[in-house]
Amino acid sequence: MTTEAPLPATSASPTARQILTRGRGIAIALLLLLAGAIAIAVVRSGDRHGTLDPRSVDPQGSRAVAALLDERGVSTRVITTLDEARAATGPDTTLLVAAPDLLTAHQQRQLHEATADSGGRTLLVAPGVTSVETLAPGVTADPANSAHSTLEPACDLPAARRAGNADTGGIRYTTTRLDADECYPSRRLATLLRLPATAGGDTIVLGAPDILFNDRLDEHGNASLALQLLGSRPHLVWYLPSLSDTTATDPDDEQGLLDLLPSGWLWGTLQLFIAAAVAALWRARRLGPLVPEKLPVAIRASETAEGRARLYRKANARDRAATALRSTTRTRLAPLVGVPASQAHTPEVLLPALSAHLHGDGQHLHTLLFGPPPHDDTALITLADQLDALEREVRRP
Numbered sequence: 001m002t003t004e005a006p007l008p009a010t011s012a013s014p015t016a017r018q019i020l021t022r023g024r025g026i027a028i029a030l031l032l033l034l035a036g037a038i039a040i041a042v043v044r045s046g047d048r049h050g051t052l053d054p055r056s057v058d059p060q061g062s063r064a065v066a067a068l069l070d071e072r073g074v075s076t077r078v079i080t081t082l083d084e085a086r087a088a089t090g091p092d093t094t095l096l097v098a099a100p101d102l103l104t105a106h107q108q109r110q111l112h113e114a115t116a117d118s119g120g121r122t123l124l125v126a127p128g129v130t131s132v133e134t135l136a137p138g139v140t141a142d143p144a145n146s147a148h149s150t151l152e153p154a155c156d157l158p159a160a161r162r163a164g165n166a167d168t169g170g171i172r173y174t175t176t177r178l179d180a181d182e183c184y185p186s187r188r189l190a191t192l193l194r195l196p197a198t199a200g201g202d203t204i205v206l207g208a209p210d211i212l213f214n215d216r217l218d219e220h221g222n223a224s225l226a227l228q229l230l231g232s233r234p235h236l237v238w239y240l241p242s243l244s245d246t247t248a249t250d251p252d253d254e255q256g257l258l259d260l261l262p263s264g265w266l267w268g269t270l271q272l273f274i275a276a277a278v279a280a281l282w283r284a285r286r287l288g289p290l291v292p293e294k295l296p297v298a299i300r301a302s303e304t305a306e307g308r309a310r311l312y313r314k315a316n317a318r319d320r321a322a323t324a325l326r327s328t329t330r331t332r333l334a335p336l337v338g339v340p341a342s343q344a345h346t347p348e349v350l351l352p353a354l355s356a357h358l359h360g361d362g363q364h365l366h367t368l369l370f371g372p373p374p375h376d377d378t379a380l381i382t383l384a385d386q387l388d389a390l391e392r393e394v395r396r397p
Helices: 016-043 063-071 082-088 105-115 129-135 158-163 222-230 263-284 301-314 318-337 347-358 362-370 377-395
Strands: 075-079 093-097 121-125 139-142 172-175 181-186 189-196 202-206 235-239
Touching: 063 075, 063 222, 063 235, 075 082, 082 093, 082 105, 082 235, 093 222, 105 129, 121 129, 121 222, 129 139, 139 189, 158 181, 158 222, 172 189, 301 318, 318 347, 318 362, 318 377, 347 362, 347 377, 362 377
Parallel strands: 075 235, 093 121, 093 235, 121 202
Antiparallel strands: 139 172, 181 189, 189 202
């Protein structure tokens, strides 16, 4: 039993050098983009931390209010984990939660348990519909935001009356608690709530973070309101929830990938599938039988063969040209030696029949009809001549 040698790579396959040459420009462009991104990150780093960060000097940072509080003897400490926030609660501490909506339901419950009887102040910055119900029981967030940013106090809370107009417009809240101070109303719904708690503590629900931003602090009564809300205790703990917090994982509330997607995305995806199916049915609809169309000119078979041969030569695809020549020859030879057309390309069936008909060398026939591709154009021409000669010999009476 003979083992055929593996066929060499086609002449149209790109070499490793060609691949490197083609991809060199893209690689250089990616490296330049990466270097530029690193340079920009290095240049713009330093005091840039993020929105509502008391270390940030960005327009939406909060370093200005932290500096004013420091001048008044109020220390500011930044934390990023729930355990730190729970440990920091106390009667002499104001706990500011910068992004309550980033907390999981499990974290929100634990934070509320820690602050409910601490005697300190808890300030929630723009909590949404779900988080405000857990962190401030009895309060409900209205889905429609305030239409105005600057609002009047319209309440008896001393801090609000001294500050006057402020940029508190944002999320609006309603509460069932009769002892709550409802300030800065927008269309009869408050954008700032103060909820008294036991042991002298309280919870402030602020509908918008604007009064804490660096670029808005000097407008209206924003600075006065911010300093009074955050400076009632000697210590301010600024809680910036982090996604890397290990307490974010609730073992009793595990969710899959589909659970994390909002319902709107699921409905939108379903509509896209339906639209794609309708478009496919529309495009695939047959309006009647196919109508044959006559070509404007008659093209001779020899011209078609020449055109295809030029394409093969331009691509240096001698292997494909040789395969086409051998396949056509085998198809024509099979019925001449009594081999079914379905087995014309099976060496074990075609070659014995040809050898018996020609009384020739089976190995030579195998190389001629099933051998490797020619290595150059001269060898390809020789192969075509030999195939023609073989076919003439078989057809000879």
